[in-house]
Amino acid sequence: MVDVLVIGGGNAALCAALMAREAGASVLLLEASPREWRGGNSQHTRNLRCMHDGPQDVLIDAYPEEEYWQDLLKVTGGITDENLARLAIRASSTCRDWMRRHGVHFQPPLSGALHVARTNAFFMGGGKALVNAYFRSAEKLGVQVRYDTPVVSVELDGERFVAAHTAKGERITAKSCVLAAGGFESNREWLREAWGQNARGEWPSDNFLIRGTRFNEGVLLKYMINAGADSIGDPTQAHMVAIDARAPLYDGGICTRIDCVSLGVVVNREGERFYDEGEDFWPKRYAIWGRLVAQQPGQISYSIIDQKAIGRFMPPVFPGTSANTLLELAQKLGLPEQVFVKTMDDYNAACRLGNFDHTALDDCRTEGLMPAKTHWARPINTAPFYGYALKPGVTFTYLGLKVNERAAVHFAGRSSPNLFVAGEMMAGNVLGKGYTAGVGMAIGTAFGRIAGTQAAAAAKKVEHATA
């Protein structure tokens, strides 16, 4: 019998497997996907939000614990656990040397991401390079890895883990276990159940795209909740952004984002604006636009810009729909022509020109328009005009299992002695809603490492008890 069984193959699972192996435990890791799709959502990530008190290799200035905590408090609107959050924050200040030892390379921020040069350390080559490095290190250290092995249920004896059952019917016993198999974002039925039907009779989640892996079906999460494990979080809460409507259904990743929202206006299917596009810098607002679009009819919206915006935002993956007049653009996008043109005329007339500066919260704003555009408002009047259809893109869901600082799974408030959980399956403890770049990897790394250490220690205890 193996000491530690790790279920999952993303960042948190790999951190757990590596830590458990380093602590001397024998480790078996089960990845649901085939080898070429391994790594879950981690293959789409690119950085780690890091606390640091002074400049550190690729990180400039300082990002102290208190500031990090305040940022987290702000984005979550207080729906977080301060104790666990601070644990993850502090761990983020010391984990990078360990990551480097396992082959992860860091680099200064990528072009177009300088705003996080102080707070986030970027993985050279992105998350898939990190996942590759961890798998290589794990194999070198003797961690057994099995691909194509989804786990469908967990055999429990009270709060104690006994064995895992795979989809193929195999029973795998272990002295302790770490669950790190991701959220349920690619389970369409569960999303439908969570989001329900809206007042228009639509099932909004049917129009969601999944930015991440197709393998996060939430099978284990559901099994554990049904088995009596304590859960935390709202099933409709997720990292959700507005992405190109033409993105693939799964695994669209970073490149499907549309970064021109703050440079133009956004209208819904009816041709009307619905939110202040210039409320704040795009990096601080992109994470709310997924939900905003989800609330619109048909869960679709259109980002409209003109020639003046070209070359001022990160290039989108697909070319926009272009036209020489706004009327023609409405026709090409299939928007109600008169309403759309009136929306645009009203907006253009309401723009009070100031000194346009898209690197600052400038004084270009609308007057007497509802909703207002409070910065970067310039008339959209220079052909050619471009339109990009937007849909909500789910990165990962926040519903998870409740944990303590040892990452232990809980049953009616009692912690399991040998079953631990890490990554998206418990990120909701810290992240009740909202998002800030690199915090998912910070939580996954911190709790993955804790879970691995705890699982190795729990396996040792079992040995002593049976000896």
Place this chain on the structure above:
Amino acid sequence: MQPLEALTREARALASGSYPVIPILSVNETEVGRQMMICNSCRYCEGFCAVFPAMTRRLEFGKADINYLANLCHNCGACLHACQYAPPHEFAINVPQAMAKVRVETYADYAWPAALGTLYKRNGLTLSLALVAGLALFLMLAAGLQGSLFHASAGGNFYSIFPHNLMVGLFAPIFLFAVLSLSLGVRRFWMDVSPGAATAAAVGDAADKVLRLKFLDGGHGEGCNNANDSFTLARRRYHHFTFYGFMLCFAATSVATLYHYLFGWEAPYGLTSLPKLLGIAGGVSLLIGTVGLFVLNLNRHPLQGDAAQKPMDRGFISLLFLTAASGLTLMLSRGTPILGLTLCVHLGAVMALFATLPYGKFAHGIFRSAALLKWAIEKRQPNSLQLGDD
């Protein structure tokens, strides 16, 4: 991106009627263009090499841009293994492969004379025929001049088999033609996407990147990918053995030429003479390098690079190996009956190598150096794009 150069070229082409007025992208160039649009909206690979930083200075990818980027790419494989959009993802991103397919097209497209560009298409055959022709030439010459290959070891003096002037008369024109052909080809490549005048700093920077093979270090110093997602410095090191071995052999020949014409010191030279020392060091280095590169080429990940170019790659490596091995054997066979035969083999290999320099794998060094110089110039210029923070 370089409208002036493009317009000039179009005007020239229109006047001469030699070139399509609107540069139409080939299938392979279209594929690079498609992939670059996806890469440009991702940019995770920016730290690996020069291709991605050069890409981020562009929003559109015309023929000249694509040719430039393709020649900047060293086929290190880092971006393939790190790519979240690599096959089996539906985006099917494989930058090293797409770039390799365009790269060989650029060698053919820019080749001078243009008609000989087709020699790239079946390069294995080209090299084989060149080698056979080279061998046949010297065997027939030897037979004709000496009557037989096996009695002519007159004190180990090659010139008693092939007079010095005959060898110069055969090799000098071929070598000068290769230099001319490569120069004209790379000049056309340069005109197409000339980013401006080269400063001393840019030239120094490019030379540094070329001579250290900077972009085979993976961006982090642990090396490039070969068989799988792990990193290795082996390719960089064996390429160094090959390149510097070649240069040492070239230096040996150059020094010997100076000895001959400047000082009137005629070959053969002693074992401790400069041409001999350079030649031995270069030959051994070439042997080590080519064997290493050949093994790495055999073990390369099937998705990395263009399988159709394996004959060209392996043919060139083998020809270099044969040149080095026959050169060293020649030195050892002095005074033996096989001297004449080894001399013919060596001269045949060298002749085949020289003749195919502008129409084979060798061109990669010239075009890549030019692309690296372009990048060294370009990156010192202000970026015309003002993409906001995402």
